[in-house]
Amino acid sequence: MKMVERTLLKDLYTHKNIKENLSVPRLVEIILERKEAVLSETGAVRATTGTYTGRSPKDKFIVKDEVCKDFVDWGSVNQPIEEKYFDSLYQKVVDYLKEKDELYSFKGFAGADKKYRLPIQVINEYAWHNLFSRQLFITPTDEELESHQSEFTIISAPDFKADPIVDGTNSETFIIISFKKRVILIGGTEYAGEIKKSIFSIMNYLLPNQDVLSMHCSANVGQEGDVALFFGLSGTGKTTLSADPYRRLIGDDEHGWGPNGVFNIEGGCYAKCINLSEEKEPQIYNAIRFGSVLENVILDEETRLPDYDDTSLTENTRAAYPLENIDNIITPSVAGHPNAIIFLTADASGTLPPISKLSKEQAMYHFLSGYTSKLAGTERGVTEPQATFSACFGSPFLPLAPSKYAEMLGEKIDQYNATVFLVNTGWTGGSYGVGKRMKLSYTRAMVHSALEGELNNVETVKDEIFGLDIPMHIPGVPDEVLIPKQTWEDKVAYNRTAQDLALKFHENFKKFKQASDEIKQAGPVYKG
Secondary structure, three states: OHHHHHHHOHHHHOOOOEEEOOOHHHHHHHHHHOOOOEEOOOOOEEEOOOOOOOEOHHHEEEEOOOOOOOOOOEOOOEEEEOHHHHHHHHHHHHHHHHOOOOEEEEEEEEOOOOOOOEEEEEEEOOHHHHHHHHHHOEOOOHHHHHOOOOOEEEEEEOOOOOOHHHHOOOOOOEEEEEOOOOEEEEEOOOOOHHHHHHHHHHHHHHHHHHOOEEEEEEEEEOOOOOEEEEEOOOOOOHHHHHOOOOOEEEEOOEEEEEOOEEEEOOOEEEEEOOOOOOOOOHHHHHHOOOOOEEEOOEEOOOOOOEEOOOOOOOOOOEEEEEHHHOOOEOOOOEEOOEEEEEEEEOOOOOOOOOEEEEOHHHHHHHHHHOEEEEOOOOEOOOOOOEEEEOHHHOHHHOOOOHHHHHHHHHHHHHHHOOEEEEEEOOEEOOOOOOOEEOOHHHHHHHHHHHHOOOOOOOOEEEOOOOOOEEEOOEOOEOHHHHOHHHHOOOHHHHHHHHHHHHHHHHHHHOOOOOOOHHHHOOOOOOOO
């Protein structure tokens, strides 16, 4: 790939001021010199991202060419774009970047398991984006850097804006993947999360062909070597719940599950900062220090102390930091096969149980459904929770058909006898606006009981609408919290709201025509 890479990027490689794999202190110096960000009291740099404070899914494309046209699951998530538009935009971006005084390059890896890792390169217009990339991906040793041959390259030019009429895009912003050229173009957005998620999309395309299930999940390992996975979209608690002082962290967001077990795709964490406190989330709070990147977090003008409760820019405030900033991690980020799998949902209707144990058929139903509520700020235009169904809890990042990932998960659940739970970190006592968010302490207690095997043989009650087996007693959690209907003052409103959600499940699942009857029948009972 080295010759292909150098031929394709020759204009940028000859740029006399391209800075490659700079140290963290040097990058921080440059960021402050260029006034791209300011230094916070924690030692982290704080950058703001302007108009785009979350992902822009309507501006993401995949080049439809002979390499991938027969494999990608084309549609509203994987929007096709013609190769001619990519080639034209590529040249425009390169010409634009050639005029810059400095560019910043990071060469590293995605994938902690060396058998499956992908050598990558990120070329940035902004130094703070390069620091972000260094902290989120896996940094090579000096020896590895010497022989590094990038197989995919991201070119990020936030200040370059597309012309939709000429460039075939939907707006000034574009995130375009070319599997043929092995290049990702990003422009028109300063939101660093696009860099991270583009590489995840690439891994979701490549890994299944190597008998590795790529997963949008966090993972940790207990003292006895038991592994837990936490699936869920942004804002459902993957990062928070996997950062457990009694378990070692494998990773907070992206993993592969292969023949040898689970491995982290990344080398860092990208944690939400909304309402972050040392009391509630000490590991994350204390991980934000020198070399970390704060995104859209408000700072006190004088003290530069972060105000994690201030959402005046966005609710999607973020912190990027390397895994080694977490005290309790496993190194390297690889472990055995999962014993427990947690599906996380932030249910804004307030009708799903806070925890329930799933049969295999229910597990497949809820994995394919991927129900949650998009939380404010995680995507452009989302200002309050919206019910959504994201297949495999990661539809925006899946180039292949969801059935491919679901089939692989089902096979692995069978093969390794993993236990699956559905956990609602959303609302209780009523829907959004009436009820309140489930207490984190309750959720932690429920998850702890699940991971310790304490829920395997407890007394349960079956939810009459969702058909889920709900534990009746969990240490540290009031019994009435476990049964959603009991937390609602208006029982008629509860039944109506639960039926509305059941109907949404049924309507969404119609698209999975190839699912077996057993899986289809594992969903909610709609009596409308």
